[in-house]
Amino acid sequence: MIVAVVLRDVLAPALLLAAAWVMPSVVKPTVPFGVRVPEARVHDPLIVEQRRIYRWWVGAAGAAVVLAGLVVSVLVQQVLVPALVVVALLGVVAPGYVRARAVIRSAKQREDWYRGLRQTVSADTSRAVGPPFPWLWALPALTVLVATVVLGVVRYPDLPATLALHYDAAGVPDRTAAKSVGSAFTLVFVQAGITALFLGIAAVTPRFRPDLNPARPRSSAEQHRRFASSMTRVLLMFAACVNVSMLVASLQVWSGASAVSLVAIVGPVVLGAAGLLVFAVRAGQGGNRLATPGTEDEPRRDAVERDDDRFWKGGLLYVNRADRAVFVPKRFGIGWTLNFGNPVALGAFALLLAVVIAVPFVVR
Incomplete structure (x- = not known):
């Protein structure tokens, strides 16, 4: 039972906590905690110290919240427990972020970090013509969607007269409805909408405006292109994971079982979210951690990003x-x-x- 509770109620908050903890390393070094700073200040002792304090606070307080949520989930089987844990985690992360941001911004203004620096904005005009849509990467999500529709149509005549539409924290039905196209295919309609949303985001993502470094515009533009291309593929794979969860949920509803496995439903989504987090850590926001072979000889310009x-x-x-x-x-x-x-x-x-x-x- 404890293993099931951990998989169902703890993994998602734990992923959120991990994302919050690593985020200072994921974002661009020139915007620590949302404050724009010159590149020469990236390794300023004050900024390094604020990252350390933030991580200690988020790690210690966040771990205590997740552990408390696990204990409550084991003792009290309530579907709202994971949601309350997530809210509590946001209540931990927000003060740490606000404090670090305030300290860095105050030092920046007090010491006038941008005094005498040439502030410039760079643009990547080549992104007007984006790369072709990666249909091969969209195929898994579309395949799972089509499989769900086909299975639903085939099984519809033999479905139980009453279908469960909602389950409590233990996976036991707490709301039912008579069999109809609407009740039987509710999750399929939601699945189709989610798939369309992810396909739309994937189509426009490569055309979003980059945040280029005017000191190294060519290499930062290449980083953004690599990031946007990889982000598109990761989002499409996440859509496939979501569709697998929706397929599992639909199959369990159609089976008329007296209880469902919430772990089997939530598992693929958690796996997809973990993949997103791994990608974020490896690539960095905007691709700032990606290597750009072929741009090593780019001359460094005397310019900084606009404040x-x-x-x-x-x-x-x-x-x-x-x-x-x-x-x-x-x-x-x-x-x-x-x-x-x-x-x-x-x-x-x-x-x-x-x-x-x-x-x-x-x-x-």
Whole structure:
């Protein structure tokens, strides 16, 4: 039982904790904790010290939260326990991040780190023509989706008259419905929507704007291209893992079993999330940790990235009405975030929020 609880309720919070702990090493060195700093300050003792303090706090307090969640999960079988553990972890990570950011930003302003430096913005014009869509990498997710649809159609005539639509923390049905196309294929519809979403993200990811280093624009542009290409493939494989989970869930619902294995359902998603974390650590945000053979002879320019902290709220939200970009690279995290100063981005965010709110009601 304890092994099942660990796999079901602890792995996801543990992955979140691991991601938070390694994030200072994943992000670009010139934006520690969301603060833009000159490259010459990357190894400043103050920044190094803040990373150390952050990791000690997140590691110790976060591990205590995960351990407490495990104990509660064993003693009290409640489906909300993992969600509460995740919220508690965010309550641990946020103060550590805010404190480190405040200390670095204060030192930057007090000592005027950008005084006398030439601030420049570089652009990669070659990304207007993106690489072809990697259909081979999309094949696993599409194959699992098609397999789910085919199995559902074949098994539909023999499905039980009553289907379980929801399960409690122990995997026991707590909400049922009469057999119909809607009740039998609810998860399939969600699976198709998730697949379409991931395919869309994979298609546009290579065209997102990079955050280039003006001192080494050619090598940083190559890093971004490699990162975007690899990120596309990792996202498609994650979509395949999600689809496997949806397939397993659908099969268990269609079987009419009195209980389901939540471990079997959650396992593929956790495996995919672990793959994303490994990729993030190896590549770094924007590909800053990737090697770029062929650019070793690039001459170093006398320029630094523009100090654009005023457009980043808390180092997490980007708001710049003069910037036409819809997506921009994250400062603390992996991938891209919306430009909340762009009306198109606001519309996309509102639409996504509406879908997230509507899905539970549709499923119900």
